[in-house]
């Protein structure tokens with residue numbers, strides 16, 4: 059793997075760096091029509107971006123012809139979401155030209171950092187699932203695994219969050235308003251995507267019954283490519299994002315009838331398909347437009363896959379030897395009946411041959427067990443939008459249930475649990491069941507989660523297909539999440555153990571002995587302090603609040619969700635506040651508690667918790683007794699570029715979900731990789747992080763997954779904790795009585811009630827005291843800076859497992875059956 063660390067040739071030559079400055083000036087004029095004497099940062103950012111991008115096009119084409127010539131098996135990563143964030147520094151980092159570029163930009167009168175800030179994030183995802191897809195693309199191409207990401211180019215990505223009077227407000231994220239220099243639009247490639255209509259039978263020339271999908275409404279899909287450079291740039295791949303265009307004949311009859319506006323309305327409606335990303339993380343909204351988006355992605359992608367495949371093959375029989383399709387959750391699972399339809403209705407295959415090809419092509423990753431996130435579509439809706447697919451789904455299910463019935467005779471309850479069609483409460487298609495039946499492999503995203511799939515959510519399937527459900531623990535790319543976002547620490551690590559760590563993260567283990575070296579510890583602490591200073595400046599700019607870099611930076615940045623328990627963190631803050639108020643001269647460890655995260659626009663309770671954080675912050679930050687020893691802030695608009703500032707500056711990473719509910723988490727990995735200590739439950743990948751870093755270097759507390767399940771079964775009584783714990787009682791009463799909302803006393807009653815009167819589903823009350831104790835251990839350790847820094851080093855040093863390079867190789871070897879090219 060270290061092969062990719064060595065830049066193949068002198069980068070100055072390969073990337074013609076001597077010409078870069080001239081190219082920037084040339085692009086200012088030729089592409090942007092700007093006066094090169096202008097000092098507009100945005101123009102220079104754009105000119106730089108184009109000049110960087112053009113240096114990759116050759117390598118990209120060479121990579122693609124390598125794939126073609128070697129007839130390599132290709133991986134298609136299908137995802138409704140990608141979260142690349144900004145591209146500029148990612149390109150420069152992977153090209154290995156950050157320092158050179160910094161000098162050139164300085165000669166033009168700018169700092170690289172200020173041009174970097176001109177770029178708007180590509181926020182085409184909600185959170186972890188989309189970011190994982192982007193990390194995997196980086197790891198695939200960096201390890202020469204021929205792969206592509208396929209997704210949707212939303213006009214509007216995840217909304218822009220502002221905080222107004224403590225409340226979240228959403229603004230549209232018009233991220234390409236000023237253009238996007240990274241995209242290569244393929245105006246000349248268009249695929250037709252069909253919707254509605256009906257399925258018709260006919261007889262082919264051999265007298266066989268066949269089906270065709272007719273009277274459809276058609277929309278065109280146009281691809282837009284964004285290059286993905288591998289680290290060291292020996293390979294460059296791309297993600298292909300689709301945008302909807304109305305078909306030319308769309309509503310021609312309306313035009314002919316003279317109904318110009320009516321016809322234009324149809325055009326606009328069809329182009330709406332790729333207008334906006336659904337902003338719900340783990341919550342199914344069940345809108346027709348969302349299903350349209352899903353099928354739009356799938357239909358366009360499969361036309362592209364088959365076109366590429368058929369350039370080199372005459373028969374589709376060998377598709378699974380040339381193509382592996384990974385379904386990023388069930389969002390693109392309609393691909394299963396779509397491939398069946400193409401193979402049978404378009405390419406004339408029989409069911410059995412087509413089904414065999416299908417199930418050898420697909421693999422499905424499950425990312426969540428939350429019931430509200432599991433996709434089901436009403437049969438009416440799916441049947442109206444995609445009538446032929448509905449027929450195929452019924453037939454898949456009929457044959458599948460026949461097999462189950464043969465294995466478990468008489469077990470009708472099992473049949474109804476496993477059926478792709480849910481009958482109770484109106485017929486619905488269970489997309490997870492469809493994805494399991496139609497894939498050769500299903501994986502969870504952390505060991506605990508995969509285990510829960512096998513023994514809980516997909517237990518029946520695990521009994522029926524004992525080898526199908528497996529684990530691939532998530533990972534993050536060390537290029538973006540250490541090298542790029544944390545130059546101070548990266549430099550120190552490279553000076554100490556050499557540069558190989560960034561493509562062989564296990565190498566970080568060589569830092570372990572250095573934890574005992576006091577000079578190294580000092581250097582490590584200085585890097586952290588530098589990052590904390592940078593973040594403090596950012597916080598001052600963003601929320602006009604000064605924070606002290608010498609306090610413990612306690613961070614919880616992730617989507618706002620009840621199961622993630624930001625509220626538990628707030629309860630700890632309130633408890634600390636009360637302790638200070640009770641004893642203002644107490645010797646406490648000074649803390650800065652920072653939060654960030656978006657709530658789905660319709661998620662009332664999550665939005666109320668944002669408000670609570672802001673109201674608690676208002677009270678705490680203004681209190682004279684607190685005197686700066688406890689500060690709280692909510693940073694608006696958490697996104698990838700903000701994460702890159704937050705993650706390197708954290709001392710403490712909050713990973714405190716109710717055990718069994720966070721499938722993996724990836725923020726937990728990013729923080730620990732950058733030397734934060736974790737306080738967390740035994741949930742998701744935290745379990746494996748503990749195994750790697752050692753139980754003595756992490757603060758684990760609270761109920762375990764099986765205990766949560768057990769308590770739910772045996773009856774859980776949150777009031778018991780309230781009654782037996784005076785400190786907890788006081789916190790709850792303050793929230794409930796309006797202490798933090800004096801002008802609107804009942805404002806936070808729904809928060810109080812959810813814990814006290816509605817069963818406290820996420821078990822905050824049970825975990826409060828253990829969490830407080832773990833936090834006390836954090837405070838004590840932070841006072842012993844020597845020990846803290848030691849543990850900080852050991853955390854980063856033991857994070858090798860959580861590189862997405864490792865995850866991708868597990869998929870490649872165990873699921874996709876592809877090898878790195880050139881091996």
Ligand code: 73E
Nearest residue numbers: 186187339340425426720721722723724
């Ligand atoms: O635990 C995370 C996981 O680390 C999980 O919640 C998240 O996926 C991450 C990557 O594996 C996730 N997101 C979604 N489901 N699981 C989701 C569901 C519907 C829409 C958007 C996102």
